[in-house]
Amino acid sequence: MLAGWYERCGPADEVISVGEIEKPLAGPGEVLVRVHASGINPSDYKRRANIKAGMEFPRIVPHSDGAGTVAALGPGVSNYRVGDRVWIFNAQWARPMGSAAEFVSLPSIQVRPLPNCVSYEEGACLGIPAMTAYHAVFRDGPVKGQTVYVPAATGRVGAYAIQFARWGGARVIASTGSRDRMDEIKALGADVVLERSSDLAQAIMDKTDDCGVDRIIEIDFGNRIGFNEQIVAEGGTIVSYGAATPGKAEITLSPRRARNMSVHFIFVYLLSDAQKQTTCDGILQAIRDKALRHRIAGSVPLMDLARAHREAEAQAGTGHMIVTL
Incomplete structure (x- = not known):
């Protein structure tokens, strides 16, 4: 062959x-x-x-x-x-x-x-990108009525995460470093698209009435933990599916600890058989619902x-x- x-x-x-x-x-x-x-x-x-x-x-x-x-x-x-x-x-x-x-x-x-x-x-x-995005969005259950933030909105995983979150009934906030990509991101289903700038954290808080976002789908956990701590809601979750540099991250224990912030690290290759089944079934349902581009x-x-x-x-x-x- x-x-x-x-x-x-x-x-x-x-x-x-x-x-x-x-x-x-x-x-x-x-x-x-x-x-x-x-x-x-x-x-x-x-x-x-x-x-x-x-x-x-x-x-x-x-x-x-x-x-x-x-x-x-x-x-x-x-x-x-x-x-x-x-x-x-x-x-x-x-x-x-x-x-x-x-x-x-x-x-x-x-x-x-x-x-x-x-x-x-x-x-x-549909393998690594869609499965990672689906598991990151739905790892803890339904997201209907929640606000999901996707910073790497034009990446392979980020683009699917926007679509899955929207399909799941969440409000989606995305950000991009390029103003030229905003229409593309909106077409994927993002409700709000913000340009990355020095006041991005305040812009996100303004868009959530100072409540913050319920779930962050993060590709660069180590570099962005400080920023994400500013915008995550009470009881919110940061889901890390990738890491650039550095290899370590400093997490603030107080006062964030009192707000029940959760952090999940996911590696799609090592999902359990049950997680693989749930993830693949969900992807196929989204396809049947014509929810994916x-x-x-x-x-x-x-x-x-x-x-x-x-x-x-x-x-x-x-x-x-x-x-x-």
Whole structure:
């Protein structure tokens, strides 16, 4: 089968190869998927570029997310049929074989039905970004009547978080560093879009009648904890799904402790099976309710995998880069 891979870390043009490798088989409890589209996430190109971290496997076929059709079923799998349209997630987590290949075999829990109204390219967006956003928004239950703040509104996760929160009945406040992106963010469903500035905290408090926001979907916890402490409501929650620098954060214990502020750190790869089920079911319901738009920055054929990685790195914040097969 045709696949892309790397055997050492470094710049995409120097380390990525595309060629023929052995086709996998569907083992017990697994589904063999013929991949039609593979989604690139920041974790994919950052891991490939990280020369300081040793290779976990002699060869890595990258990418966690994708979409395609069922090609074969392993022993013990009966909930799919050959030819079914599906999307997949966590393909390359803790294993060498990801979705940048014509075929990938995965445990059946990492394979989900793809509705006919969703293209393969759109289905390849649903893994890490949509699952992270859904879990971040609904981790503690319904958000109807709450106010949710999404600071990284144009990112892959942020864009889905806005849509899930709005679908869930929340009022959504978003912020952006670019005035030119405001209309785009409003189109995703944000009720209020604010430009990041020195008085952003006061602007958010003004928009919430000085009550603050109930939930913050935060990509940069360490750098923004001080700011978020100013705007989180009594009984509010900060959900951290990513971190830039620094690697540590200083949390004010008093008086915030008396206001019952909660902090949750989420890592989508390590959700429990029950959380995966709930998250995927919720995503599919949102799709059935026509509540999601999928932002695709571009599509590149597998033979140009190195170019796809370069463009994914360069186009952060504009949508998903998809590799087609």
